Amino acid sequence: MADSTNSADQLEGTDAHGPPTRRWTDQDLGDMQQYFWRHVASDAGADGIDVDTEKPTASWLADNGYRPFVAALRRHHDVTFSEFWSQHIAPDADVDGYDWASNDQVTIDALEHFLDRRASRYGLSDASVDTLRYRLNTYLKAFKGANDHADLLHSVARDTDIPAYESVDEVFAAFDHLNERTEKSDTTIKRVADIVESFYSHLVSRQVAATNPAAGLDDEFKWDTTTDGDTPALRTEHVQALMDAVEGLEEELLVVALAAWGLRANEVAKLHVRQLDRDGGDVPRLEFAERKNGPGSVSILYGMDVLEDRLAQLSDRSSWNGYLFPSTQADADHISRQTVWRRFRELADAAGLPERIDGERPSPQLCRRFWYDKYSETLEEVISGLEDIAAEQGSSDPEVVLQNYLSEDRARRLRRDAMRERLAAAFAPPNETLDD
Structure with a gap:
């Protein structure tokens, strides 16, 4: 025994x-x-x-x-x-490797080891790890372009005979290359710099490297991250491509829920008919007992027809449980967050979306950011339209009118009408003219 x-x-x-x-x-x-x-x-x-x-x-x-x-x-x-x-x-598994911009196996192993440690210690999603890998490879390409080699470890190794200032010069040259020979924004390059600094710091902490040559990047380059390089988001043409690629109501509702309602992937997965409130106000709403910041509701400004069609489709099923995305698994009531991500990725591939959008793979998160972008544009449009009223009131700031001179209901209607128009325009086919 x-x-x-x-x-x-x-x-x-x-x-x-x-x-x-x-x-x-x-x-x-x-x-x-x-x-x-x-x-x-x-x-x-x-x-x-x-x-x-x-x-x-x-x-x-x-x-x-x-x-x-x-x-x-x-x-x-x-x-x-x-x-x-x-x-x-699985030592014999045939696993597709990532196409790193280097043939130096020591460098590749160090980068993958760093990403593995990041994933396990921070509990990162696969999408987050993919984003970090992309940023590190962006640096690797620039490093190779600037220094004619892609060995990141030799010049910083503890037993190297290369002076420390030369390893710093190589890193700075790589970021000069990024700044001058690519069209990436300051914010995107700063994100690359942050993960590169963390990578070298990881090497130092493991006593693989003697120094972190990326430690002074912020002071050296002074990237302006306040006015450009907004958080990546889908653009209108991406949403239109997704809508062109959908096959059936379920896929159409998935895109609408993510991009037109701004829902998180887990919220989409768990959508239930009882959350729909048609009578609680001037527009239909989705009510959430729990959201990231507590209970809340989401106005359905676009896509109610898609939702109604989906409800009619599901109501014909004798065993429908009320979820808008019911699971085919016997032990689950609805699909999972991971399934939403997988289905979206498959749809993005079918729609021919770019592999990367400002450094990130297309994902439900970028749909939610699309919604926020449209909402921000809506606020700017509403505020801009109040400039004449502000001037009449002796104010140079139209936001004062929005906050102090319009009723809450009136201000809300202005925002909703403008947002509804923007969403309708974004979801319309490229050559379709919307009626006024």
């Missing part, structure tokens, strides 16, 4: 809401493999993930209670989950 003290079955306790917990310090790598196959692989399989060919993502591991397992790999065995999976679980 196996020694229960050292067995992978040794438990510290059981979390009623997650996988078994255990005394990780007692586990060798063989025990960790056994734990993986008994628990992680089983749960992953239930979610349709074949661990022999597909590595469970950092977000999936976190959502399913496996952060302690990932942390134990890092602390007690000095391997990231990615390294553990590729070396001990």
